[in-house]
Amino acid sequence: MxxxxxxxxxxxxxxxxxxxxxxxxxxxxxxxxxxxxxxxxxxLLFKYAPMWGLLMAFKDYQPYLGFFGSKWVGMKHFERLFHDPAFWMLLRNTLVLAGYNIIFFFPAPILLSLMINEVRREKFKRAVQTVIYVPHFVSWVVVVGIAYTFFTIDGGLVNEAFMAMGGNKINFLASTDWFRTMITLEVIWKETGWGTIIFLAALAGVDPQLYEAAKMDGAGRLRQLWHVTLPTIRSTIIILFILRLGTFLDTGFEQIFLMLNPINREVGEVFDTYVYTAGITQGQFSFSTAVGLFKSVVGFVLVIGSNWFAKKIGEEGVY
CATH class of the missing domain: 1.20.5 (Single alpha-helices involved in coiled-coils or other helix-helix interfaces)
Known part of the structure; x- marks a missing residue:
């Protein structure tokens, strides 16, 4: 004792x-x-405190009964979601748009950063950086308005150019074939410049002696890029890729909502716009919360899985 x-x-x-x-x-x-x-x-206020509201996905929330007075319904809303005929359409559209962003948008800031890094005139480099940052601060309403101005079938600049060259007009804004391409191009135009900030910071930390050693070994600019530059920023690329997978199903509400119309809705309706329709316009708060929770769980699984895979191949990962 x-x-x-x-x-x-x-x-x-x-x-x-x-x-x-x-x-x-x-x-x-x-x-x-x-x-x-x-x-x-x-x-704490805007990320962790609202997580208490996730319990709404397991309740039949009624505003006049309040949060605690509403009845528990378990997995009812998730069963409704997975049995909803629209679920597979939403999943397909969301996955396709997310895949487009991963394949075409994610490498764009990396390639642009590598090109800017090769510029030797500092004044010109800074001027280019300033110009490419500007679209990030333009709202999606303005971006979509610019897209309408350029691609509308009634006096749009692109269609007028087609007509001047003897071609036919293309209804980009009401076409199911062009909707996903236009969404991806808008994202690339708006966010690529802003995405170069982290990669340029990583490139600034590359030891210049590595380039000098590569030159002494007879490596040209492309070989220096492949054997020196890319390996040194590989960990940064992998970490950002893992974080990107965490928001894989977040295709963006505002942009897609503004681009949607009755003709392209079949290929453009995604979980984000569906949550708005069900939760805000129809008042199905518990069901829309269940849809949002489903997206979060998928993102969480992707982050855990990709981080595990990154460690398996010898990288640091996020944690």
Whole structure:
């Protein structure tokens, strides 16, 4: 018994210096922690606190009964989702658009960063960077408005050019064949420049001596790019790819909603627009929450799986 008391006393005495050390670090770096506080508060309020509302997916939520007064229904809304005839259409459209973004959009910032990195004139490089960042700050309403101006069949610049060259007009905005292509091109135009920030930062950290050694071995610009540049930013690419998979089913609501019309809805309706229709316009709060939770679970599984695979092939991964 005395030995147990002695061990407890030792553990408490060891914990006390650790506690003092912890608060000493807080006081010593109070300004740094103060700068960190708004970001932590943002995530607590807008990311973690709303997760309590996920319970709504397992309830038959009625506004007049309140959150706690609504009846538990278990997996009812998920069963309805998976048996809904529209589910497979939504899944197909979402997966196709997400696949387009992975195949065509994700490599675009990498390629653009590599091209900018090869520019030797600093003033020109900075001017290019400034110009390509601008579309990111343009709202989707403006982007879609520009797309309508260019591609409309009534006086659109692209169709007028086709007519001037002896071709026929193409109804891009009401075509099921062109909808996904236009969505992807809009994303590339708007977000590629902004996506280069992280890759350019990674490229700035490449040791110049590696390039000098490659030149001494007779490597040209392309070989330097393949054997020096890409391997040094490979870990950054993999981490961003893993994070991208976490939002794989988030194809974006605003852009697609603005581009949808009764003709292209068959290929354009995705989970994000479906959640808006069911939850906001029809008041099916519990069902739309179940759809959102399904998307989150798929993203979580993809992140875990891709991170595991990255570690298997010798990369660091996200965690």
């Amino acid at each position: 005395n030995q147990i008391k002695g061990n407890l006393a030792l553990d408490m005495s060891a914990a006390k210096p650790k506690k003092l050390y912890f608060w000493g670090q807080i006081r010593r770096n109070k300004w740094l922690y103060g700068m960190l506080a708004p970001g932590v508060l943002y995530f």
